[in-house]
Structures are given as structure tokens and as C-alpha cells.
Amino acid sequence: MSTDILHEVTQGDYKYGFTTDIETDIIPIGLSEDVVRLISAKKNEPEWMLEFRLKAYRHWLTMKMPEWAHLDIPKIDYQSIAYYAAPRKNAPQSLDEVDPELLKTFEKLGIPLHERMALSGIAVDAVMDSVSVKTTFKESLSELGIIFCSFSEAVEHHPDLVQKYMSSVVPYTDNFFATLNCAVFSDGSFVYIPKGVRCPMELSTYFRINAMNTGQFERTLIIADEDSYVSYLEGCTAPMRDENQLHAAIVEIVAMKNAQVKYSTVQNWYPGDKNGKGGIYNFVTKRGICKGENSKISWTQVETGSAITWKYPSCILLGDNSSAEFYSVAVTNHHQQADTGTKMLHIGKNTSSHILSKGISAGFGQNSYRGLVKINPAAENSRNFSQCDSLLLGDKCGAHTFPYMEVNNDTSIVEHEATTSKINEDQIFYCNQRGISTEDAVGLIVNGYAKEVLNQLPMEFAVEAQKLLQITLEGSVG
Amino acid sequence: MLEIKNLHANINGKEILKGLDLVVRPGEIHAIMGPNGAGKSTLASVLTGNQTFEVTKGEVTFYGKNLLELTPEDRSREGIFLSFQYPVEIPGVSMVNFMRTALNEHRKYKNMEPLSATDFLRIMREKKTLVEMDNKLANRSVNEGFSGGEKKRNEIFQMAMLEPRLAILDETDSGLDIDALRIVANGVNKLKRPDNASIVITHYQRLLEYIVPDFVHVLYDGRIVKTGGKELALELEDKGYDWIKKEVEENI
Ligand SMILES: Nc1ncnc2c1ncn2[C@@H]1O[C@H](COP(=O)(O)OP(=O)(O)OP(=O)(O)O)[C@@H](O)[C@H]1O
Ligand SMILES: [Mg+2]
Numbered sequence: 218m219s220t221d222i223l224h225e226v227t228q229g230d231y232k233y234g235f236t237t238d239i240e241t242d243i244i245p246i247g248l249s250e251d252v253v254r255l256i257s258a259k260k261n262e263p264e265w266m267l268e269f270r271l272k273a274y275r276h277w278l279t280m281k282m283p284e285w286a287h288l289d290i291p292k293i294d295y296q297s298i299a300y301y302a303a304p305r306k307n308a309p310q311s312l313d314e315v316d317p318e319l320l321k322t323f324e325k326l327g328i329p330l331h332e333r334m335a336l337s338g339i340a341v342d343a344v345m346d347s348v349s350v351k352t353t354f355k356e357s358l359s360e361l362g363i364i365f366c367s368f369s370e371a372v373e374h375h376p377d378l379v380q381k382y383m384s385s386v387v388p389y390t391d392n393f394f395a396t397l398n399c400a401v402f403s404d405g406s407f408v409y410i411p412k413g414v415r416c417p418m419e420l421s422t423y424f425r426i427n428a429m430n431t432g433q434f435e436r437t438l439i440i441a442d443e444d445s446y447v448s449y450l451e452g453c454t455a456p457m458r459d460e461n462q463l464h465a466a467i468v469e470i471v472a473m474k475n476a477q478v479k480y481s482t483v484q485n486w487y488p489g490d491k492n493g494k495g496g497i498y499n500f501v502t503k504r505g506i507c508k509g510e511n512s513k514i515s516w517t518q519v520e521t522g523s524a525i526t527w528k529y530p531s532c533i534l535l536g537d538n539s540s541a542e543f544y545s546v547a548v549t550n551h552h553q554q555a556d557t558g559t560k561m562l563h564i565g566k567n568t569s570s571h572i573l574s575k576g577i578s579a580g581f582g583q584n585s586y587r588g589l590v591k592i593n594p595a596a597e598n599s600r601n602f603s604q605c606d607s608l609l610l611g612d613k614c615g616a617h618t619f620p621y622m623e624v625n626n627d628t629s630i631v632e633h634e635a636t637t638s639k640i641n642e643d644q645i646f647y648c649n650q651r652g653i654s655t656e657d658a659v660g661l662i663v664n665g666y667a668k669e670v671l672n673q674l675p676m677e678f679a680v681e682a683q684k685l686l687q688i689t690l691e692g693s694v695g
Numbered sequence: 696m697l698e699i700k701n702l703h704a705n706i707n708g709k710e711i712l713k714g715l716d717l718v719v720r721p722g723e724i725h726a727i728m729g730p731n732g733a734g735k736s737t738l739a740s741v742l743t744g745n746q747t748f749e750v751t752k753g754e755v756t757f758y759g760k761n762l763l764e765l766t767p768e769d770r771s772r773e774g775i776f777l778s779f780q781y782p783v784e785i786p787g788v789s790m791v792n793f794m795r796t797a798l799n800e801h802r803k804y805k806n807m808e809p810l811s812a813t814d815f816l817r818i819m820r821e822k823k824t825l826v827e828m829d830n831k832l833a834n835r836s837v838n839e840g841f842s843g844g845e846k847k848r849n850e851i852f853q854m855a856m857l858e859p860r861l862a863i864l865d866e867t868d869s870g871l872d873i874d875a876l877r878i879v880a881n882g883v884n885k886l887k888r889p890d891n892a893s894i895v896i897t898h899y900q901r902l903l904e905y906i907v908p909d910f911v912h913v914l915y916d917g918r919i920v921k922t923g924g925k926e927l928a929l930e931l932e933d934k935g936y937d938w939i940k941k942e943v944e945e946n947i
Binding site: 642643644646647648649650651652653654655657661662664665666667668 | 743744745746747766767768770771772776777779782783784785786787788789792793796797798800801804836837853857
């Protein structure tokens with residue numbers, strides 16, 4: 218009886234599901250060389266960029282969608298997607314020129330684009346559909362030599378850096394979705410932290426899909442020069458729509474000697490409705506390279522959204538003594554599916570990696586951890602520790618782990634631990650007996666379970682993420 | 696405040712409570728004793744709304760309200776507290792967070808504002824002192840890795856925080872060393888007020904030297920078969936339960 222009431226009050230509504238009524242420049246659906254040229258022309262790109270896109274496009278034509286993941290992906294018709302959509306009033310020079318509707322949208326999402334209002338001290342790059350709307354704090358950051366701008370601006374103003382590092386970590390031939398991104402990517406963020414600079418504020422990009430029938434293909438490139446440090450966050454939401462939308466992004470990180478990059482994601486793309494209708498296909502390639510000695514990259518992700526998630530933020534540990542971390546919480550409720558994990562490729566000596574993955578499945582959700590730890594023969598004295606935990610809420614959901622390990626020398630140590638647990642009724646009843654409702658009890662327990670990962674997030678985001686976890690799981694325990 | 700009439704309850708189709716009657720008035724302390732498996736913990740579970748048990752017959756009212764219609768959390772908010780025989784571990788959830796959520800839920804139920812962080816921490820400090828609980832415990836996850844005795848003490852701490860109208864202590868004394876027993880009993884006594892009451896489930900009359908009961912009941916085979924004053928506890932300790940069992944059989 219109480220369960221029904223619980224279900225009623227907790228329809229778990231996706232609160233970012235509104236649409237913005239704004240004039241949008243959308244190109245016709247379909248994909249061809251002409252479309253690739255059109256995108257490039259819309260963005261006034263130099264010839265080398267167009268060449269890069271075309272090269273990728275031609276290669277993509279020879280590729281097939283990967284089928285090894287533990288996912289049930291409906292057939293995607295790549296000719297029915299529009300590959301470029303932009304709010305018409307483009308490239309504002311100052312805030313006054315930003316369409317007020319857009320400002321309202323981001324305000325509603327809690328993203329302050331007004332620098333004076335951005336008390337949180339976070340610099341934001343806001344991307345709507347295919348273009349960057351506004352980047353805050355750009356000027357004050359540039360005084361330190363930090364470049365934080367949209368990818369398009371970087372192509373225009375810093376072509377040398379873009380040409381040197383773009384696709385140096387994820388080659389254009391890497392995989393089906395990454396190659397597609399190389400052909401049609403629209404915008405994204407670009408970050409360069411110069412030698413010896415510690416970026417004084419969190420940098421963040423906020424991605425928003427608005428237009429219908431469009432795909433979002435952004436790419437982000439972060440370069441941390443020697444002895445530098447940056448913490449970067451990304452967030453994302455989309456309106457509720459009945460059809461599925463494709464999001465295929467690329468993120469590349471380059472960390473030079475002694476540099477440290479911390480990359481955090483709170484992924485909350487529209488997950489589809491309770492019956493699995495609609496939602497974002499989140500097929501993303503993220504990879505970092507610890508290029509110099511003692512460099513460090515850490516990925517933290519909280520994945521609560523998307524109908525299907527396919528993503529493996531990875532690290533190439535090239536520099537000696539470099540280290541990498543992967544912290545993940547992935548939630549699948551209702552009919553959501555996630556196949557996510559990481560790859561750690563140890564090449565340098567004394568390299569170390571740490572993996573902590575926390576999967577949470579509820580409803581009919583399917584959650585898989587997939588990881589590869591590979592230690593090359595030359596990567597002497599390397600270490601990896603992986604911990605993969607699964608938490609099940611209910612008995613119609615699933616959790617799976619696919620850990621792969623390849624250790625090619627005998628001085629390295631690789632350890633793997635995995636646990637599966639269920640929220641048990643005794644725990645819930647114990648909370649109930651203290652006056653805590655079942656729904657809040659689940660929230661407390663899940664957040665407790667995910668704490669080690671959430672603690673890795675910057676403060677403000679940790680609080681957001683906690684709420685998000687609870688909202689995502691509302692109505693999942695009866 | 697509490698009136699139980701002809702209560703029957705099942706688990707997995709097996710009847711455990713077989714027509715139990717009990718009346719508790721404000722200010723009273725009731726001790727319930729009885730052999731293992733008699734149904735003492737089952738009574739506590741049924742009163743607090745644990746859904747693994749099915750009530751098949753009978754009535755329970757708490758201050759005139761039909762208790763059996765309330766959700767477990769509302770029973771708690773109405774002021775019924777259970778000190779569990781086997782407290783549950785909740786990894787990752789800090790005691791502070793847990794207690795603050797609980798206390799604020801109780802306040803919300805009474806249309807009171809949530810407590811500020813400072814006020815909450817002040818109350819927490821006070822109550823910790825009351826049950827002489829280690830600071831370190833309060834900073835850990837709920838019961839996680841607590842020793843048996845520490846768990847029991849934590850139950851009394853939570854009781855102190857929530858100030859229930861009716862506290863049910865299910866074998867809170869078992870597993871406690873002598874000092875802890877005294878401290879826990881002291882805590883219970885300090886919390887005693889004319890308008891609240893306790894049901895103390897125990898096997899040992901030792902606890903009843905510290906917490907002096909107004910009534911001692913013997914629960915046997917799903918019923919209260921004998922009620923007396925505190926001297927009944929001494930008699931039970933002395934003679935065991937066989938004579939009670941015999942009495943019951945003779946009465947049939
Ligand atoms: N989950 C359960 N499944 C099956 N039987 C149960 C369950 N819980 C309790 N019982 C049975 O119900 C009966 C009463 O158990 P209960 O725990 O109430 O006894 P008790 O009087 O508290 O005993 P003790 O003094 O040992 O704590 C026992 O026979 C017990 O085996
Ligand atoms: Mg018992």
C-alpha cells in the first residue's frame with residue numbers, strides 16, 4: 218500500500234526537461250561530404266581543419282558500429298540526424314549581445330553566465346547545441362596566460378596549439394563514434410595552462426542540447442604544460458523528447474612533466490521516460506595522456522543520465538612515475554543501460570593507477586563495468602589497484618563486471634576487487650524506525666555507498682551530485 | 696498510551712504472536728522476559744511496523760491512534776523508539792548525517808523548523824555525554840565495525856537524541872560489560888519522565904536492578920502468561936521458566 222503512494226509521489230521527474238524557444242539555425246538532416254564541408258564553412262574554418270574532417274569522414278565510411286558492449290542499442294539511422302544546430306544570434310562579443318532567452322535558459326539550469334553574479338568562482342563555458350554561447354572569466358584568466366575558450370575560437374586564435382595536440386591522444390581512426398565526431402564536431406572547450414601555473418579557479422563547461430533531431434558532437438582539449446595544475450568540470454542536460462538523440466563527444470587531455478589535471482563530469486543527459494522511450498545515447502571517447510614524468514590525470518564521473526552510456530575515460534601512462542585515477546559512480550534506473558569503465562595503459566616505469574567504480578542499478582537498469590589494465594614490458598614496478606562495486610536495488614536490474622588485465626613484466630602488481638551488494642530491507646527498516654522515509658533512506662544509503670567517489674568532486678558539485686543521485690533513484694525501491 | 700488487544704502475528708505463515716494483551720500507561724516501565732523464541736522481538740517488530748511480519752488479528756492503539764495503520768516512519772515520528780536487539784550497519788552513512796536527518800524528520804512531523812547545524816551539534820554533544828559515548832564513534836558510519844556493546848550504546852544515544860514517548864529496549868543489556876550496563880541504565884533513567892514509558896525486554900534481572908520496572912511480564916508461546924512486580928524477575932532468575940510452562944499447560 219505504502220509502496221504505491223511512494224511510486225506516485227516519486228515519478229522522479231527530470232527537472233531539466235524544458236525546451237528553450239529560440240531561433241535556431243539547423244542544417245538539413247543527413248550526412249555526406251557536403252554536410253561536412255557545410256559545417257566547416259559555417260564555422261569559417263581554415264583549410265587544414267576541413268581536410269582533417271574529410272579524412273575522418275572518409276575513414277568513418279569504412280567503419281562499423283562496435284558491438285562488443287553489454288548494451289542493447291537500437292539501430293541508429295545516421296542519415297536522419299541533423300549535424301549542426303546553432304542559436305541564430307551567434308558569437309556574442311559581450312554579455313549584452315547574448316540572447317536573453319539563452320541567458321534565462323542557463324540561469325534556469327543554475328549556470329551563472331554573468332561574471333558579477335558568478336560568486337561561486339567557477340569559470341564557465343556554456344555550449345548550447347553546436348556552439349559555445351559564452352565563456353566567463355576569460356580575461357582574468359588570460360592574465361595568467363591561461364587560455365580558456367570555445368574550441369572554435371581556439372582554432373581561430375591558437376591554431377598552432379590545436380594542430381599540435383588535437384587528436385594526438387584520440388586518433389581520428391580510434392573508434393566509430395570518435396571518428397564520426399572528428400568529421401562533424403561542432404564546438405566544445407579548449408584549455409591551455411602554461412608552465413608553472415596553478416589555475417586559480419575551477420574551469421567548467423556546461424553542455425546543453427536544445428534543438429530537436431540533432432546530434433551533439435563536441436570536443437574538448439585540455440593541455441597542462443609542465444608543473445601546472447587545473448581542475449575541470451563538465452555538466453550536461455537535455456530536454457525531454459520522445460526520440461533518442463545522439464551525443465558523441467571527444468575529450469583529450471595532455472599532461473606534461475609534473476602537471477596535474479583533474480577532470481570531473483556530472484552527466485545528466487535526459488535518460489528517457491519510465492518505459493524507456495526517448496533519452497540521449499551518450500557515446501563518448503575520453504582519454505588523457507600522462508606525457509611527462511610525474512604527471513597525473515584523474516577522472517571523476519557521476520553518470521546519472523542518458524538512455525545508453527558507452528564511455529571509458531582512459532589514461533596512457535607514458536611518463537615515468539606518472540599516475541592516473543578513475544573514480545566513477547554510474548546509475549541506471551528504469552530502462553537505462555550503461556557500459557562504462559576505464560583503460561589504464563602503463564608504458565612508463567613506476568607508473569601507478571587506481572580505479573574505483575561504483576555501479577548502482579535499479580528498475581530494469583543494466584550496469585556494466587568494463588576495464589582494461591595493461592602493463593607493458595617496459596613499465597617496470599608499476600601498480601594498479603581496481604575496486605569495482607555494484608549495488609542492486611530490486612531484482613529486475615543487472616550488474617556486470619568485465620575486468621581485463623594484461624601484465625607483461627614481473628615487477629608490477631595488479632590487484633582487483635569486486636563486490637556486489639543489495640540494499641537490504643533491514644537497513645531500510647532501521648532508517649524507517651528512526652523516522653526516515655524509505656525514499657530518503659535509499660538516498661542516504663546510496664550516497665553513503667558512493668561517498669568515496671563523490672568526495673573527489675569539487676564541493677559545489679558534490680552537493681549537486683548527491684541530490685542528483687537521490688532524484689535519479691526516486692521510486693526505485695518499494 | 697499503548698493498548699494491545701488480542702494481537703496475532705505471522706511470519707511466513709507461521710503464527711508467532713497468539714493473542715497478546717498489554718497496556719502501558721505514561722510513566723511506567725514494563726519488563727518483558729521469556730524463553731528464547733517466545734516472540735519478544737517479534738512483538739517489538741510488529742509494534743514498530745516491520746513488514747516481514749503480518750498482523751492477522753487484534754488491535755494496537757497508541758494515544759488513541761490505530762498504530763497498525765501508520766507507516767514505520769510515522770510510528771517513529773509519533774514517538775515510538777526501538778533499541779534493536781541486532782542494530783544494523785549502514786556503511787558510508789555517517790552518524791551525524793543519519794541523526795540529523797532523523798531528528799529533522801521528527802521536527803518536520805511536528806511542524807517545527809529544521810535544526811541549524813550548530814544547534815544540532817550542541818544537542819549531539821549533550822546526548823553523547825549523557826550516555827558517555829566516545830566521540831570517535833559518533834564520527835563513524837552508522838554501527839559500521841562497532842563492537843556489540845558499542846552498538847547497544849549507540850542505540851541508547853539515538854534514543855536520547857529522539858526523546859521518544861515510548862521506548863522499547865530489546866535486550867539492550869546483552870553484550871554489555873558491567874560499566875556499560877550501568878551507563879546505559881543511567882542513560883535510560885535520566886531520560887525517564889512522567890509522560891514517557893519504556894518496555895524493557897531482557898533475560899537478566901541484573902538490568903532490572905538498575906532500571907526498576909513497575910511490571911514484569913512473562914511472554915511465552917506468543918502470549919503474556921504471567922504478570923507481576925519486580926520480584927517476579929528474581930523468581931524467574933532463580934527457577935527458570937519450566938514452572939511457568941507447567942502452569943500454562945495446566946490451564947489449558
Ligand atoms: N525472519 C524469520 N523467519 C522465520 N522465523 C522467524 C523469523 N523471525 C523470527 N522467527 C521465529 O519467530 C519466533 C520468535 O522469534 P523472536 O525473535 O520474536 O523471539 P525472542 O523471544 O525475541 O527470542 P530471543 O530471546 O532469542 O531473542 C522464533 O521461533 C523465530 O525462529
Ligand atoms: Mg529477541
